[in-house]
Amino acid sequence: MTASPRVTLSRRRFLSLTGALAAGGLALGATGLWPRWALAEPALARRLLRLGRDIYPHESIEDRYYLASLSPLLEEQRDAVATGLDDLDRRARAAHGSDYAGIEDDAEREVLLQEIQHTPFFAQVKGNLLMGIYNNPDLWPLFGYGGSSWEQGGYRHRGFDATPDWL
């Protein structure tokens, strides 16, 4: 049995999908698909984006998916989120003399996050992103995950027993 086309989704294909998505995003304007709260408070949105992209850094995923994941949290607990970000910035300035988002070295930002990874703030941001990024059917093709399959009759006749050519 032959593999279906998606079987061959490679790193290169992953990145080319990235390009396609980024181009689409640019055509709509960088913030065109941002949620309402993010358009209203773009500075807050950008600080959260830096944090979100450090928690789950996927170059190929557009900003709007990170922001949309956090919409429920922003709607319910905007002040707690702002306080959490302020705390992170304070730590960043103490350690590096710059706001968190201004630190250029990925590893230095990651060390700062390790300091706050046991806080409820971090857990809430991470928990919302976990669902918004990895439990989001729109993004599953980027990861090569097929999602629900019963509507297509499963994989019984769609290559479940394809022989890997690399073994």
Place this chain on the structure above:
Amino acid sequence: MSRQFDLNDDGLVVIIGSGAGGGTLANELAQKGIRSVVLEAGKRFTMEDIENDEWGMFNKISWLDQRNLVGPSRLAEDFPHLPAWIVKGVGGSTIHWAGVAMRFQEHEFKMKTLNGAIPGANVEDWPLSLQDLEPYYALAERKMGVCGTEATGMPFHGKSTHYQVIEAGANRIGARCEQAHLAINTRPFDGRAPCQVTGFCMQGCRFGAKWSTMYTEIPKAEATGNVEVRPNCMALRIEHDRDGKATGVLYVDADGVEQFQKARLVAVAANSIESPRLLLNSASSLFPDGLANSSGQVGKNYMTHVTGGSYAEFDHPVHMERSTVVPGIVKEWDDNDPSRGHVGGYELEALHLGLPFMAAFLDPGAANGWGRQFARSMENYSRMAGFWICGEDLALETNRITLHPTERDPYGLPVPVVHKADHDNDTRMRNHAYRMSKELFTAIGAHHVNDLPPYPASHNMGTNRMHANARDGVVNQWGQSHDIDNLFISDGSQFTSSGTENPTLTIVALTIRQAEYIAERMTRGEL
């Protein structure tokens, strides 16, 4: 549809739970003309409720009532209120099980004889042997439609890509690897469809190809007119008369009203946390430590299997999710060989998670599982293959279910507290399994292998264990309590030891045997 029985009918068997034990017992008794009422805490689902959606189904069908998990373990840190990942609904955890249906091995019935007393553990022999159970294993395999068995003649599923990758690794290091015996049809069987390989066995089988009491035993039992299933009914306590004989079950019905159902015999099949909890909650002046607890063993010896995960990342596509969830098993280390540094065996079960669950379980816990390395691993999802480790978990008296002294659930019942810690043997076994998995995957080119810690237990056993002596166990070899003749345990809490095999087939085999025993004793007027 269910026939309705009167609350005052004292000729009925009352079964608590409708999963592998309770659902099977109801049907086995019904086929022999014995009438029963099944009290099920959860609701009744339909096939249309079953979706290929990991979180959607988790939220829909899981048992999420308050439970506290304590003990020195990462599981308790990561999941302080979710010790077990099991189902609340008609059909119980047979809705969610992966379908792995293996017989215990002969030595697993006599772990104490084989290994002697193990310090820090409470290991005992079963009061029955593999020979005693073999005919019932065959009946269970036939009932459930287990592929790859003589009982059904159904072929295996064929080698999925995920299986082929693992088989290649096993061959490379000389480890025995076999396709899994699954209670999942490979051809039309018992009025149910063959497997379509959706890859979502653990979210419920949309096609009904996997055996579940939800759509096999329960409707068959109801069709006899001998069984009434009452969904959304939570058992509160089992009552008894002054001679200590069980008289019925107090429960809260679907409308929130307390009812008392009289019974000739009570069978508890509510899984290994709720079953002992119910016996403990039924304490009375005659039985101050809980029903059937003269041994003091009710709630103790809680076993879950020694588990963990090993997921390897390759440079090439695997697409492990295009497979039955468990396509095959590496059995090289399923024997009892203390020279490995641990007693008891383990199996490496090829098992995939979907992307949403992989994200949650790769490095679980509120503070874990993030950052660049994590994201790189997730981007390799389609190039992953992996195992769920499933090994013999030793009985420990200190691993146990108790009742919280102050916290109450919405029914007013004390919240169950689950204490679970590793014995050194468990830790050594898990580490051995991580090491062998890594060796297997590296042999075929894995560039990174992730060791996953245990996640909430779907195999829960031992908390009302069988023993030949009333002093050392709760029930005899038929699951009948030593203390109360007409009180039976019909789920995995009967297990004296865990074995390395997934428990469902053994639960069903024991239940078929138990139903025979109950029917005989009833016919003779002894019950």
